[in-house]
Structure formats: C-alpha cells, structure tokens
Amino acid sequence: MIETFTDINYSFFGLLNQGPLTLSLFLHLLVVLPMFWIYFQEKKRLESEN
Amino acid sequence: MSRKKVSVWSDNRFWQRSATWVTGFASLLLIWLTFDTMGQISMGNQKDIDNHVVKRVPSATVINYKVEYNMNNHRGHEVPVIGGDDGKGNSLFKVKEKFFGRDDYSQKEADALLHLGKLASQAKNCMDCHTLLGNGAYYAPDLTKAWLDPAWGKNGPMQAMTGKSTKEEAMAEFLQHPGKYPTHARMMPNLGITPKEAVGLVAFLKHMATIDTNGFPRGFGKIKEGVVYAKTK
Amino acid sequence: MQRQNNFKYESQKLGSWYFTVAVILFGAQLVLGLVSAIQFIYPSFLYDILDFSITRMIHINALVVWMVYAMIGSVYYLLPDETGIETVGIGMGKLLFWILTLAVTVVVLVYIFIQVGPATQATIWLITEGREYIEAPRWADIGIVVVVLGFLANTFLTALKGRRTGIMTVILSDMIALAGLYLAGMYFTDNISMDQYWWWWVIHLWVEATWEVMVGALAAYALIKVVDAKREIVEMWLWIEVAMLFGSGILGLGHHYFWIGTPEYWWEIGALFSALEPMPLIGMFVHVLYDWGKEKGLKENSGVDTSSNNTPALLWLISNGFGNFLGAGVWGFFHTLPQVNIYTHGTQFTAAHGHLAFFGAYATILTAMFYMGIQGKYGIKKLRATFASKMAIFLITFGVLGMTVALTIAGYEQVLIARAQLGATWDAFFVAQNQLWMSQAMDWRLIMGIVTTVGFFYLVKDLLTISKSPKNVYK
Amino acid sequence: MTEPLYIRPIIEVSDFLPIFVSAALILLFGLIYASVVTLVKMQRLKSIYMFLAYFFWILQIYCTYFLTMKIHSQPFTIKAMMIAMVAYLMVPHIYYYLITKSEERYED
Incomplete structure (x- = not known):
C-alpha cells in the first residue's frame, strides 16, 4: 500500500504523502481532534454555570 | 455538583472557539507548508546544474542547455529534461544548445535576461490573453511549454513564417512584430516590445519550460496529431 | 411622495456612497465584458486600439473593485446598526472614500490610455503590475493598503466603543485577513x-x-x-x-x-x-x-x-443560496480533482466556474445589500419587488447561467480536443478554438452577456426608482 | 520495456463527459438529499418523502463510486470515499439537529 516516493525532494509532507490519503487524513485529524477537547471543556463550563 | 443536561452543540461559545481554532490552525499549517514549498521551489543556480542537482525551478543558466520534455519513469509523468536525456527521462546536464548564438551565458547574464523577460511579461500584460503555468486568460495559447512547441521548431510553420533559422530568433521576431505574422484571425497585438525585451522574453519562456510542473500539460507536443499544421489542413 | 434622506447615521450615508460607485463599476464590468466577448467572435474589433488584454483586464479588475467597494459599503452600512453608535472616524472615512475613488479612476484611465509600458520597474510602479486580477500598479497598491488600514481603524475603534456582536467580530477579523493578504500580491520575483x-x-x-x-x-x-x-x-x-x-x-x-x-x-x-x-x-x-x-x-x-419586509433583498438572498452552491460548489468541484484538472486547468471551464461563482456567491448578496441600503435611505418599512426588480433578478440570473453553460460547453470541447486528443500545443489550441462548438458557444456567451446587461439596466432603474413607487413601499 | 507508470492516469476521451456529469451530480444529489430531509423535518413535506431523500443519497453514492472508478482512484481511496459517503448520511440530520437545538435554546 505504501507507494514509492516519486517527488523530487524529500520532505516531511512528501513522506506523509506516500500512502493513499495519508497526508490529508493526518491533516484533518490535526484539525478536528482538538475540537473534542474544546467540546468537553465547554461542556464542563456549561454544567458548572447557573 | 449535580449533572444537568446541557447542549454544547447549540452553544455559541463552543462554535466560536472551534472556528477560532480551525482557522488559526489551518493558517499555521498553511504557513508550515509554505515554508516547505518555498524551499523546494526556490530557483537553482549554475552550481546545481554542475552538480546534477534536479531543481523544480532550475537556474536561469538553463538557457545554455538543450531542453526537452520527456516521460520520466520514476516520476510517473513527463518532466523537463535539461542537457540531454539518459533514456529514463533524467537530465544529463551536458548537451548544450546555442541561445542567440551563444551557450556560455554567465550566471549574471542569464539572471539579468530572465529578470528582463519576467518584467516584460508583466509590463505587457501577457497573462491577460495567455495562460502561464495554466493561469491567466484563455484567449491565446498556454505558454508554459511554449519553448518546446513543435510549431516553433525546425520544421514548424511559425519558424518558417518569420524567415529565421533558429527558434529563439523566430520567437523574438514574432514578439516584436506580431501584426506582420498573422496566423489566425485572432492576432497578437503590437505591444512595442523592443529587441532587447524580446530576447529577455524568450529567455523567460525557455526557463519556464524547464520548471517541473508535475506533468502539466500532459503529452505536450508528444501526440502526433497534436501537430496539425494549419496550412496542411 | 416625499423622498428624504432617512439615514440616522452618517456611516450609512457613507455606505450608500460606496454602493453607488460599486453599481457604476458593475456597469463598467459588464460593458468591458461585452467588448471582450465581441473580440472572441470578431478578433479585429478594436485590435491594436483596445486589445483583449486590456478589455479583459478592466473587466476582471472592475469586478474585484466593485465587490470590494460593495463590501466596504456594506460594513459602513451595518456598522452603526450592529454597534449602536455612529462610526468613530466618519470624517476620515469620507476622505478615504474620495481618495480611493480618485485612485481607482486614475488607475482605470492609465489602463485605457497608456495600457502597457517598457520592461522596467517604473511600469510596475506606475502603469500595471501585469498579474491577473491584481494588475493595479504598485503606487495604487500602497494607496489601497493605506485606505483599507484607515477603514479597519474606523471599524475597530467603532466596534470597541459600541456593542460588540458576533457578526461584528467575524467581520473585523475577516477584514484584517483580507487586508493583510493583499500584501502578498505586491511582490516581484523573477521566479x-x-x-x-x-x-x-x-x-x-x-x-x-x-x-x-x-x-x-x-x-x-x-x-x-x-x-x-x-x-x-x-x-x-x-x-x-x-x-x-x-x-x-x-x-x-x-x-x-x-x-x-x-x-x-x-x-x-x-x-x-x-x-x-x-x-x-x-x-x-x-x-x-x-x-x-x-x-x-x-x-x-x-x-x-407573509411578505418579508424587503422582498427584492430576500429574492437576491435566496438566489445567493442557490448561486453559491452551483457556482462555487458544483462548477468548482467537477474540475478540481487533480486526475481531471490536469486536463481542465487553464481552459474555458475555469471561465465558466468564475462567471457563475462570482455572481452566485458575491454579486447576489451584494445586490441584496444595495436594496437594504435603499430601504434604509428612504426609511421604508416594507419594500416590495417591482416589475423592474423581478426583471432584474430574472434577466441577470438567466444571463449569467446562460454564459456559464456556453463557457462550459466551450471548455468541454477544449478539454477533449486541445488537451486530451492533441496535447496542448499551439496548434491544438487553435484547432480547438476554431471548432464550431467553440465559436457557437462564444456567440451564445455574447448573447447571454447582453441579456445580463439588460437585466443590469433594470436593476439600476429599480434602485433609482423603487422608493418612488407608492404601490411597492409601505412606510 | 514495461509500460511507464503514470501517476495521474490517462483518462479516455469518451470518459470525460461521464466524469463531469457524475461529479456535478454528486453535489446536486447531495443538495437535494439535504433539502428534502430539511423540508420533511420542517413538516413542509410529508414524511413519506424521506424515502425520496434516501433514494437521492443512494444515487449520490453510486455517482461517487462511478466517478472514483472513472478517474482510476486507488482501491483504498475508493473505500475511504464510500465511508465518507456513509458519513454524509448523517450530515443533513446534524444540520437539522443543530438548528432545532439552537431553536430550543434561544427561541423563548
């Protein structure tokens, strides 16, 4: 499943790009995962309010 | 503390914070990616050519070399090949080619030519009719690989029309007096391009053809029927 | 019926000035667009007088500038409404408006009468930067940045002093990004x-x-x-x-x-x-x-x-929902994947996408803002669509859709012939351009452009007269 | 010599039209699906129309599958796209859930 590296220059993102969708799955995870943390923090705040 | 039912999903603050996070983080990622890309698309110099280092945007001194656009087995698409092909689509950086009678432009001279050409391309608004690297207007042909276009080559009609014996002279001549060489009803306007600027522009075009565009445009000049000279039709 | 200026705030008046210039530039965009469309069909039209490169440049520049004008106008318009106070530096705001308008006029005159320059930095500074959409010469770039900074200062100071709503927070942070990004376009490199x-x-x-x-x-x-x-x-x-x-x-x-x-x-x-x-x-x-x-x-x-209190604005708002999705969404998506884009990049597909997306996403909502400006200006409680409002929305939408379809067909033909079959050379380009499918698509594009322009005249007429029509106005 | 590897597969000339049409339909069906769900939930349409909504969703999946096949996506990418389409099943419901939740909270 891991493809050969075809780009000219090696780089962090280039290496992540070797499998199908690996790079975008990685970036999406980085963006979305912390939203869970925000969710639980806000939940706690709302519960303790009033 | 008693747990009560709360709705985080309908909470304004939750979405405000999420929006801030997503925006900020996506921007940071973009900046990171930009630094990475900047390093990869910075322009090379003659030393890179001497050391056979492949650059996405090679040195301006590529005007001293023969340039092709061939299938590269490793990259999986066509790439610019500079100074001869090793048979697998890799540049040999050896074979020279005269550019306006010379093949020994120094780094400084080549840089100055490219600078003049790039300036001219902006001063004359090339992008508002042509596309460069596929961006611009769609009124006139794409110039990304114009240097390699068979129409300008040895037996091409464009070169024959201008009565010049080399590609670069033909291009320079055409650029200076496009009104004199009508090829189609749609003609290039006379933009007051001076002989010097024309040389710069041709250097700019030759250099642009050596930029590694990840295989765009596909099959450029490689498809036999792609060269259907208007006259023979 | 009595027509007086009902703006409670000077800021709204300033907003309406911006709207006025925006509408004029919208008109300029359409006229130059028509000239460009004619040149596609009759290439000798204005050849070496006002070439395609110039008409097309003004066409797209007018588009960008009228939208920026309408956005700034909208912000000035809603600022007192949102914050509850008059804009802080309203005097400066008005001065900046005149400076910006003067600068835009000079830039356009230079585009038309000087057009191109020698390959020197002086051309980049004074005549054109020659980079699609942001051709404005560098002196104008700097001027625009200064004006926008003044505008930002105005909005920020006002928002800090007055009520701070979520809408204002979004607009403010968005405006910073918008202004900051412009700086990235002022940079010259040989690469x-x-x-x-x-x-x-x-x-x-x-x-x-x-x-x-x-x-x-x-x-x-x-x-x-x-x-x-x-x-x-x-x-x-x-x-x-x-x-x-x-x-x-x-x-x-x-x-x-x-x-x-x-x-x-x-x-x-x-x-x-x-x-x-x-x-x-x-x-x-x-x-x-x-x-x-x-x-x-x-x-x-x-x-x-059941009628809304501003039917024309509502109609434009609804057409925004559809237009944004169709133009930016559908027309963007079908040629965006790299597998396909290697064939479609730099063809009329992009032009099709551009026409529908700019219209659907931006022109619609900004026109809705024009109507809200009219409503505010004459203190109208309920504004109802007139015959002209309906004609405007119908003809403009129909015309833009028509142009989009024509350009899509042209782009499709170009992809097949110039790209997939003939390999993107100069000959390939002209073979594709000379096909009947392309030339007839270009005819249709011109016809639909005329339809759009007729719709625009209805829009102008409506904006000028709707407040006078007692039937459609409830005080 | 072996066939050269093409990272971006060559697309058959006859495949372009189906590709453009199916890509446009993915979004259109997606929009119709979302609108019908919304209208049913708003009780502007009878709930029987939910079948229609899901029918459009199935059409959308088919178009996605068709498109990924036509552009020669890798098997893994096709699977991931199918999962994404199943996830899209939720999207209009989530949108509507958000609307009603915020309604409950702020509308009195």
Whole structure:
C-alpha cells in the first residue's frame, strides 16, 4: 500500500504523502481532534454555570 | 455538583472557539507548508546544474542547455529534461544548445535576461490573453511549454513564417512584430516590445519550460496529431 | 411622495456612497465584458486600439473593485446598526472614500490610455503590475493598503466603543485577513513559480476564504433584518460556517498548486480540502431554506402578511443560496480533482466556474445589500419587488447561467480536443478554438452577456426608482 | 520495456463527459438529499418523502463510486470515499439537529 516516493525532494509532507490519503487524513485529524477537547471543556463550563 | 443536561452543540461559545481554532490552525499549517514549498521551489543556480542537482525551478543558466520534455519513469509523468536525456527521462546536464548564438551565458547574464523577460511579461500584460503555468486568460495559447512547441521548431510553420533559422530568433521576431505574422484571425497585438525585451522574453519562456510542473500539460507536443499544421489542413 | 434622506447615521450615508460607485463599476464590468466577448467572435474589433488584454483586464479588475467597494459599503452600512453608535472616524472615512475613488479612476484611465509600458520597474510602479486580477500598479497598491488600514481603524475603534456582536467580530477579523493578504500580491520575483504561489494567496484566500466568510456575515445580518431571524441562532450558524469555510478554504488553496512547479503533496491536500469546500455551502443553503420557510410558516399561522419586509433583498438572498452552491460548489468541484484538472486547468471551464461563482456567491448578496441600503435611505418599512426588480433578478440570473453553460460547453470541447486528443500545443489550441462548438458557444456567451446587461439596466432603474413607487413601499 | 507508470492516469476521451456529469451530480444529489430531509423535518413535506431523500443519497453514492472508478482512484481511496459517503448520511440530520437545538435554546 505504501507507494514509492516519486517527488523530487524529500520532505516531511512528501513522506506523509506516500500512502493513499495519508497526508490529508493526518491533516484533518490535526484539525478536528482538538475540537473534542474544546467540546468537553465547554461542556464542563456549561454544567458548572447557573 | 449535580449533572444537568446541557447542549454544547447549540452553544455559541463552543462554535466560536472551534472556528477560532480551525482557522488559526489551518493558517499555521498553511504557513508550515509554505515554508516547505518555498524551499523546494526556490530557483537553482549554475552550481546545481554542475552538480546534477534536479531543481523544480532550475537556474536561469538553463538557457545554455538543450531542453526537452520527456516521460520520466520514476516520476510517473513527463518532466523537463535539461542537457540531454539518459533514456529514463533524467537530465544529463551536458548537451548544450546555442541561445542567440551563444551557450556560455554567465550566471549574471542569464539572471539579468530572465529578470528582463519576467518584467516584460508583466509590463505587457501577457497573462491577460495567455495562460502561464495554466493561469491567466484563455484567449491565446498556454505558454508554459511554449519553448518546446513543435510549431516553433525546425520544421514548424511559425519558424518558417518569420524567415529565421533558429527558434529563439523566430520567437523574438514574432514578439516584436506580431501584426506582420498573422496566423489566425485572432492576432497578437503590437505591444512595442523592443529587441532587447524580446530576447529577455524568450529567455523567460525557455526557463519556464524547464520548471517541473508535475506533468502539466500532459503529452505536450508528444501526440502526433497534436501537430496539425494549419496550412496542411 | 416625499423622498428624504432617512439615514440616522452618517456611516450609512457613507455606505450608500460606496454602493453607488460599486453599481457604476458593475456597469463598467459588464460593458468591458461585452467588448471582450465581441473580440472572441470578431478578433479585429478594436485590435491594436483596445486589445483583449486590456478589455479583459478592466473587466476582471472592475469586478474585484466593485465587490470590494460593495463590501466596504456594506460594513459602513451595518456598522452603526450592529454597534449602536455612529462610526468613530466618519470624517476620515469620507476622505478615504474620495481618495480611493480618485485612485481607482486614475488607475482605470492609465489602463485605457497608456495600457502597457517598457520592461522596467517604473511600469510596475506606475502603469500595471501585469498579474491577473491584481494588475493595479504598485503606487495604487500602497494607496489601497493605506485606505483599507484607515477603514479597519474606523471599524475597530467603532466596534470597541459600541456593542460588540458576533457578526461584528467575524467581520473585523475577516477584514484584517483580507487586508493583510493583499500584501502578498505586491511582490516581484523573477521566479514565476514563486510569483504564482503568492499570487494565489491573494486570489484564492480572498475569493474562497475571506470573501466567503464576509458573505456569510452579510447574509447573517440580512437574515436578521429581512426575515427577522433570531440573532443568537444566526450567529451560531455564522460561527459554524466560519469554521467550515476556513477549515476547508484555507488548505483548499492546494488545488491551485497542482501544476505551477510546487511539490506533489499538494495534489492530495488540494483534492481533499477542496472536495470539502461545498459542505459549508450546503449548510448555508439548508439554513436559509429553514429560516425562510419557518418565518413564512409562523407568519401564515398567525395570519399576518407573509411578505418579508424587503422582498427584492430576500429574492437576491435566496438566489445567493442557490448561486453559491452551483457556482462555487458544483462548477468548482467537477474540475478540481487533480486526475481531471490536469486536463481542465487553464481552459474555458475555469471561465465558466468564475462567471457563475462570482455572481452566485458575491454579486447576489451584494445586490441584496444595495436594496437594504435603499430601504434604509428612504426609511421604508416594507419594500416590495417591482416589475423592474423581478426583471432584474430574472434577466441577470438567466444571463449569467446562460454564459456559464456556453463557457462550459466551450471548455468541454477544449478539454477533449486541445488537451486530451492533441496535447496542448499551439496548434491544438487553435484547432480547438476554431471548432464550431467553440465559436457557437462564444456567440451564445455574447448573447447571454447582453441579456445580463439588460437585466443590469433594470436593476439600476429599480434602485433609482423603487422608493418612488407608492404601490411597492409601505412606510 | 514495461509500460511507464503514470501517476495521474490517462483518462479516455469518451470518459470525460461521464466524469463531469457524475461529479456535478454528486453535489446536486447531495443538495437535494439535504433539502428534502430539511423540508420533511420542517413538516413542509410529508414524511413519506424521506424515502425520496434516501433514494437521492443512494444515487449520490453510486455517482461517487462511478466517478472514483472513472478517474482510476486507488482501491483504498475508493473505500475511504464510500465511508465518507456513509458519513454524509448523517450530515443533513446534524444540520437539522443543530438548528432545532439552537431553536430550543434561544427561541423563548
């Protein structure tokens, strides 16, 4: 499943790009995962309010 | 503390914070990616050519070399090949080619030519009719690989029309007096391009053809029927 | 009937000045667009007098500038409404308006009468920068930045002093990004790949990120005003939209980095993030659909007049929901994946997408803002669509859709013949241009452009006269 | 010599039209699906129309599958796209859930 590296220059993102969708799955995870943390923090705040 | 039912999903603050996070983080990622890309698309110099280092945007001194656009087995698409092909689509950086009678432009001279050409391309608004690297207007042909276009080559009609014996002279001549060489009803306007600027522009075009565009445009000049000279039709 | 200026705030008056210039520039855009369209069919038309490169440049520059004018006008218009106070530096705001308008006039005159210059830095500074969409010479760039900084200072000081709503917060942060990004377009380099890399920072991050968010904020304001939507709900949606628009739009920039010399990893980033770009558009559509339907239902149930208090604005707002989705979403998506884009990049497909997306996403909402300006100016309680309003919306929408379809057909033919079959050479280009499918598409594009322009005349007539028509106005 | 590897597969000339049409339909069906769900939930349409909504969703999946096949996506990418389409099943419901939740909270 891991493809050969075809780009000219090696780089962090280039290496992540070797499998199908690996790079975008990685970036999406980085963006979305912390939203869970925000969710639980806000939940706690709302519960303790009033 | 008693747990009560709360709705985080309908909470304004939750979405405000999420929006801030997503925006900020996506921007940071973009900046990171930009630094990475900047390093990869910075322009090379003659030393890179001497050391056979492949650059996405090679040195301006590529005007001293023969340039092709061939299938590269490793990259999986066509790439610019500079100074001869090793048979697998890799540049040999050896074979020279005269550019306006010379093949020994120094780094400084080549840089100055490219600078003049790039300036001219902006001063004359090339992008508002042509596309460069596929961006611009769609009124006139794409110039990304114009240097390699068979129409300008040895037996091409464009070169024959201008009565010049080399590609670069033909291009320079055409650029200076496009009104004199009508090829189609749609003609290039006379933009007051001076002989010097024309040389710069041709250097700019030759250099642009050596930029590694990840295989765009596909099959450029490689498809036999792609060269259907208007006259023979 | 008595027509007096009912603006409670000077800021709204200033907003209406911006709207006026925006409408004039909109007209200029259409006229120059028609000339360019004629040149596609009769290439000798104005050859060596006003060439395609010039007419097309003014066509797209007028587009960008009228939209920026209308956005600034909208912000000045809603600023006192949102903050509850007069804009702080209103005197400076007016001065900046005249400076900006003067600068735009000079730039256009130079475009028309000087056109091109020698290959020197002086040309870049004084005549044109020759970079599509942001051709404005550098002196004007600096002027624009100064004016925008003044505008930002104005809005910030006002927002800090007055009430701070969610809509204002979004607009303010968005305006900073919008102004800051413009700086990326003022940079000269001999490296064309680098040049294009930063050029897209302005073009893409404006059009597919900051402008879209601006539209989201304006739509939120309009929903509150026109259909009485609840502020908290609208603002919550605005935040969701901001998260989705920026979340997909910022890295969606990657779809412009497939073929300009940039590394291969942009293929995947560009493909996936731009595939997500339609998601917020669907969200916006569902939200507008819901709000519109709900308010209508509520009014029907309680037996009150079901018409909104500004029907023309509402109609344009609804056409925004459809237009944004179709133009930016559908027409963007079908040629964005790199597998396909290698064939479609730089063909008339892009022109088709550009026409429908700029219209659907921006022209619609900004026209709605014009109508809200009229409503505010004459203190009209209920503004109803006149015959001219309906003709305007019908003809403009129909015309733009028609142009889009024509250009799509032209682009499709170009992809097949010039790209897939003939390999993108000069000959390939002209073979494709000379096909009947292309030339007839260009005829249709011109006809539909004329339809659009007729619609525009109806729009101008309507904007000038709607407040005088007693039948359509309830004080 | 072996066939050269093409990272971006060559697309058959006859495949372009189906590709463009199916890509446009993915979004259109997606929009119709979302609108019908919203209208049904708003009780502007009878709930029987939910079948219609899901029908459009199935059409959308088919178009996605068709498109990924036509552009020669890798098997893994096709699977991931199918999962994404199943996730899209939730999207209009989530949108509507958000609308009603915020309604409950702010509308009195």
